[in-house]
Amino acid sequence: MKKTMHFLSLSACAVALATPAQAASGDRAVAVDVAAGRLDSALLQVAQQTGVQLVFTDPAIGTKTAPRLAGRFTTGGALDRLLANSGYTWRYTGPNRIRVIAQPAAAALRPAALVQAAPPASDEGRVVPSNEQVEAALAADDAGTAPAAADDIVVVGSQIRGAKTTAALPVTVVDERQIANTGAVTGDELFRSIPQLGDVTFNSSYLPNSSNAARGDVGSVNLRNLGVGNTLVLLNGRRVVNHPTSRADENLVPVLTYNTNAIPVFGLERLEVLRDGAAAIYGSDAVAGVVNTVLRTDYDGVQIEGQTGYPEGTSLTESNLNLLLGKNLGGGRGNVTLFASYATRSGLRSSEQDYTASDDTRPLFVGTRFEGVSALDGRASITPWGSFQTVGNVQVRQNGTALTNASGQFHIQPSTNTGCQTNATTGLKNGLCIDDGTNTAAADRNLRFDPRVAYDTYIQPKVERINLFLNGHxxxxxxxxxxxxxxxxxxxxxxxxxxxxxxxxLPIVIPATNYYNPFGPTVLNGAANPNRLPGINAPAAGLPVTLSSYNIADAGPNLVHVKNDQWRALAGLRWEWLGFRWESAALYSEASVRDTSDGISATALQRQLGLSTPDAYNPFNGSDLANPSGADTTLSNAAALNAIRIKSTRFSKSTLALADLKASRADLLTLPGGNLGIAFGAEVRRETQLDDRDPRVDGTITFTDSVTGRQLGSDLVGTSPSPDTSGRRTVAAAFVELAVPVVGPDMNVPLMRSLEVQLAGRFEHYSDVGSVAKPKVAAAWEVVRGLRLRGSYAEGFKAPNLEQINARVVTRSNTRTDWIRCEAQLRTGAINSFANCAQSFAIQAQRAGNPDLKPETSNTWSAGVVLEPRFLEGSLGRVTFTADYWHVQQKGIVGIFGEGNALIADYLARVSGSTNPNVIRAAPTADDIALFAGSGIAPVGRVDYVRDQYVNLLPQEAAGVDLSATWELPDFGAGRFSFAANAAYLDKFFLQPSPPIQELIDARAAGTINAGTNIADAGSLVRQNGKPRWRVTGSANWRYEKFELGAFTQYTGDVEDTGLIDSAGVPWLIASQMTYNLYGQITVGNKREGRYRMRIGVRNLTDAKPPLSSNGFLGSLYTPYGRYWYANLRASF
Structure with missing residues (x-):
């Protein structure tokens, strides 16, 4: 079956390059030049050169050879010569459709009425049968002997069926054998194996503790690394619905992607990647290019496949069960094919790899220049060792000793930590004490919380996945x-x-009546309060205390369950009229995500905090004395914990409804250089998006503090308020495309065997952002046979997504560094570099959608060369080299300034004597004043929030080179060898800084602000984070009778980790990596009695671990495990 699908893909290419116009290509002699070699390759060349739809599916064709064929032939004349003595013949199945089928021993399958002797090389008189003749001939055949005709397939990049201008397009095609080389079983793994497809920012290793970002079984598409949303994804040539849950990109705006894990890898016939701007042909989002996933069709039989695999050194296991069913209908008039896939994968726990075992990665950097720097300690400062502040900022003293600072702040810590203000006699019990101030000081770093250690959290979730797909014609x-x-x-x-x-x-106040409040009332429940500290100056009624920073770790970890669903239905017609091939279809697709996770209700928590009995929730009991960063072993009583736990659900849905009509003809006019081709069409689509947040987050259920009366928009502890969002748009589009043969081989122009030009234009009108029209021109100049130059220029556009336009003010909280506080500590000598600054906090950003956003625009050009030295084919086989330089400039990219940049701008403003009005701060506390003392900088308080809005920003420019090589050797008796290589070189990636960001860059260069600041998204981004300069893959295959071996290697270049920068402003370098895959297989049996295949393979043969980053590993480039073994069994009938 492996070989069968290989030939199906070859025949699909033949169909793709053929014209469905009229029978002219069959009854007119054309120049044919086919090299001697494999019969399947020769048939493919005939299809390309004659424009006929040629279908062949028998894998044995690949074992046959064909003679050299040169001259002028009709299609039938060429086929007669190539198939002579091969055991195969051909027949028409339509005016321009031909099948190659096995020749029965007794008689030809083609009816005698259609069989003619092989004509001479100048054959001009071949009569191509009419539809009626073909129908009559087919009726006389044995209906069960012929394979079904394949669907017409258009090579991505052109809407003209049979257009030779596809030679001008840089397209990477990944077929079934190449997919097998990668060992990929998910769409995410497959897309990671293609060098041009960039880093994967949506991935299953990204598991935030909030549903504010996409998580679960998800992968993203990012061609050229231009950003998620700049690549158009097609399924069988038509758009797909977006995954409905967004994630903030590098510009901190919500972006949407097609979910690559929704692609059934088992059902893939091939993956086509158009590495060129194509908005003029396909519309919005095709800025970087187009990815077309082509699924299997025209299968006749039954195939069952099972696979299991696991990575060494982990408990992760993965299993897949696949089923393929197909049936030809009506004696070859049609086919229906169904494939089903079921997959399961166990979860990968943090403890299973040293680079994921802890959020504190400092031990991994011992011996480097970053040894011991606090920036590598990613443990949470929000910890079960709570930080508190008395309401009214009352300073509490005990027998004259201050237990809090002047602002009433204090925290709980082990009595073994320095700074205890209470003792075991008059203070807290069980080895605990009170220290003044918050717990963020360097001396209290052991109090930081490490959930990976505490709960052995998941690095990759458990997955259960089902894919079903049915197609037919x-x-x-x-x-x-x-x-x-x-x-x-x-x-x-x-x-x-x-x-x-x-x-x-979102602060919560602990009532004074809390049973465990050390500053509680003197009398509680009619008796002396056993937990009020003696000798304190708090009033007899006690003091309420604000829960400033606290992790409710004794409630246990949050269990997250994400359910993704996506479905698609399409129906259409194809017909011929007025010499054109017409096609029209209607499509509806829908994707939904239901993200459910454990949570804590702020209202319920405060209710339990207000109890004056021992069943109250106790936030003053710290955590495990033996392991302060680990699991909380000092649990509150079960009744209190059960009372505060809730489930939180976010439901998101996106839909796509589409109807189109298009027509193409490859021979509209006959010009001196050949046939003029044309395609035109219109499309209407309706897109919607819904984001329905949990009632405790969207403002339906709010939290009103029973002590202060303050109302907060979110009742879900740890989650900022987010209103529901919905949006819809209607898009109407029209396009036209021309394939212009300027020079043809028959014109005998020196150094110009042919020159083909593609001209295209598209107009789209959006109901929400207006209209846009964009052109494209591409050309292929064949200097001599085997040497082709190609180039293109295209203008593109990308409409802002519905969330960017329709989102109301949303609040997001991210950990950011307050750089002005770092500067104060540096000046006073508290730290010796910004790398050791611990002034990072959860900073709230208020971001607003913008209905005035305009589409992003782009200009793309490329130039390349294709070299196919035909003189080598007889001795060394077929060799192809390609090299393409590409350049993209985008304008009006949607982004925000960002709270990180806003804090740097505030840093610059304050050292210059002013402030940033978009950074809203609280009044400085006594601790704040003490931190700034002696620095020469006016004290500032903590950041309350940062204001921001989505806007169209300045340009982004990227450029690079794509290189590829393929070599298929002749069969010298030891089997067939083939080799392939694909490389992507990123030469330039420059984000033009906006004036405010440029001001920050200039200030850093001048030394006004420290070089250790991390200014986001500015200047050259080559080799930063997920943008390596080089990405290269290579593959090799050997096939001999029933045996096959496949190998694959992948190189990813080094990148700079901008999250880890030393005092000189030099970032940590995430090293490059080279991995190797290998598989071997054996196939026995035959289709009549059953064909069986067994494959054993390994990914990452050398067990290379992902290169070290500040977070342990970089999930957008690498997977969190090493060597992976798998076994696959397939049976076909």
Whole structure:
């Protein structure tokens, strides 16, 4: 079956390069030049050169050879010569459709009425049968002997069927054998194996502790690294619905992607990657290019496949069960094919790898220049060792000793830590004490919380995935074909994530009556309060205390369950009329995500905090004395914990409805250089998006503090308020494309064997952002046979997504460094470099959507060369080299200034004597004043929030080179060898800084602000984070009778980790990596009795671990495990 699908893909390419116009290509002699070699390759060349739709599916064709063929032939004349003595013949199945089929021993399958002797090389008189003749001939055949005709397939990049201008397009095609080389079983793994497809920012290793970002079984598409959303994804040539949950990109705006894990890898016939701007042909989002996933069709039989695999040194296991069913209909008039896939994967726990075992990665950097720097300690400062502040900022003293600072701040810590203000006699019991101030001081770093240690959280979730896809087609008449498809994807993931922690922007006050409040009332429940500290100056009624920073770790980890569903239905017709091939289809697709996780209700928590009995919730009991950063072993009583736990759900849905009509003809006019081709069409689509947040987050259920009366927009502890969002748009589009043969081989122009030009234009009108029209021109100049130059220029556009336009003010909390505080500590000598600054906090950003956003625009050009030295084919086989330089400039990219940049701007403003009005701060506390003392900088308080809005920003420019090579050797008796290589070189990636960011860059260069600041998204981004300069893959295959070996190697260049910068401003270098895959297989049996294949393979043969980064590993480039073994069994009938 492996070989069968290989030949199916070859025949699909032949169909793709053929014209469905009229029978002119069959009854007119054309120049044919086919090298001697494999018969399948020769047939493919005939299809390319004659424009006929040629289908062949028998894998044995690849074992046959064909003679050299040169001269002027009709299609039939060429086929007669190539198939002579091969055991195969051909027959028409339509005016421009031909099948190659096995020649029976007794008689030809082609009816005698259609069989003619091989004509001379100048054959001009071949009569191509009419539809009626073909129908009559087919009726006389044995209906069960012929394979079904393949659907017409358009090579991505052109809408003209059979257009030779596809030679001008840089397209990477990944077929089934190449997919097998990668060992990929998910769409995410497959896309990671293609060098041009960039880093994967949406991935299953990204598991935030909040549903504010996409998580679960998800992968993203990012061609050229231009950003998620700049690549158009097609399924069988038509758009797909976006994954409905967004994630903030490098510009901190919500972006949407197609979920690559919804792609059934088992069902893939091939993956086509157009590495060129194509908005003029396909519309919005095709800025970087187009990825077309082509699924299997025209299968006749039954195939069952099972696979299991695991990475060494982990408990992770992965299993897949696949089923493929197909049936030809009506004696070859149609086919229906169904494939189903079921996959399961166990979760990967943090403890299973040293680079994921802890959020504190300092031990991994011992012996480097970053040894011991505090920036590598990623443990949470929001910890079960709570930080508190008395309401009214009352300073509490005990027998004259201050237990809090002047602002009433204090925290709980082990009595073994320095700074205790209480003792075991008059203070807290069980080895605890009170220290004044917050717990963020360097001396209290052991109090930071490490959920990976505490809960052994998941690095990758458990997954259960189902893929179903049905496609079919049927010739209602000789000129009218009905086709359709239906697909369903469903995946559930389960993971263990960190427990919930408070946000400074959503404070909760502990009533004075809390049973465990050390500053509680003197009398509680009619008796002396056993937990009020003696000798304190608090009033007899006690003091309420604000829970400033606290992780509710004794409630346990949050269990996260994500359910993804996606379905698609399409129906259409193809027909011929007025010499054109017409096609029209209607499509509806829908994707939904239900993200459910454990949480804590702020209202319920405060209710339990207000109890005056021992069943009150106790936030003053610290955590494990033996392991302060680990699991909380000092649990509150079970009744209190059960009372505060809730489930939180976010539901997101996106839909796509589309109807189109398009026509193409490859021979509209006959020009001196050949046939002029044309395609035109129109499309209407409706897109919607819904983001329905949990009632405790969207403002339906709010939290009103029972002590202060303050109302907060979110009742979910640790989650900022986020209103529901919805949006919809209607898009109407029209396009036209021309394939212009300027020079043809028959014109005998010196040094110009042919010159083909593609001209295209598209107009789109959006109901929400207006109209846009963009052109494209591409050309292919064949200097001599085997040497082709190609180039293109295209203008593109990307409409802002519905969330960017329609989102109301949303609040997000991210850990950011307050650089002005670092500067104060540096000046006073508290730290010796910014790398040791611990002034990072959860900073709240208020971001607003913008209905005035305009589409992003782009200009793309490319130039390349294709070299196919035909003189080598007889001795060394077929060799192809390609090299393409590309350049993209984008304007009006949607972004925000960002709270990180806003804090740097505030840093610059304050050292210059002013402030940033978008950074809203609280009044400085006594601790704040003490921190700034002696620095020469006016004291500042903590950041309350930062204001921001989505806007169209300045340009981004990127450029690079794509290189590829393929070599298929002749069969010298030891089997067939083939080799391939693909490389992507990133030469330039420059984000033009906006004036405010440029001001920050200039200030850093001048020394006004420290070189250790991390200014986001400015200047050259080559070799930063997920943008390596080089990405290279190579593959090799050997096939001999029933045996096959495949190998694959992948190189990823080094990148700078901008999250880890030394005092000189030099970042940590994440090293490059080279990995190797290998598989071997054996196939026995035959289709009549059953064909069986067994494959054993390994990914990452040398067990290379992902290169070290500040977070342990970089999930957008690497997977969190080493060597991976798998075994695969397949049976075909």
């Amino acid at each position: 049927y010739d209602l008449t000789d000129g009218l074909e009905l086709f359709g498809e239906a697909g369903y994807y469903s995946a559930t993931t389960d993971s263990i994530q960190s427990s919930s922690g408070t946000l400074s922007s």
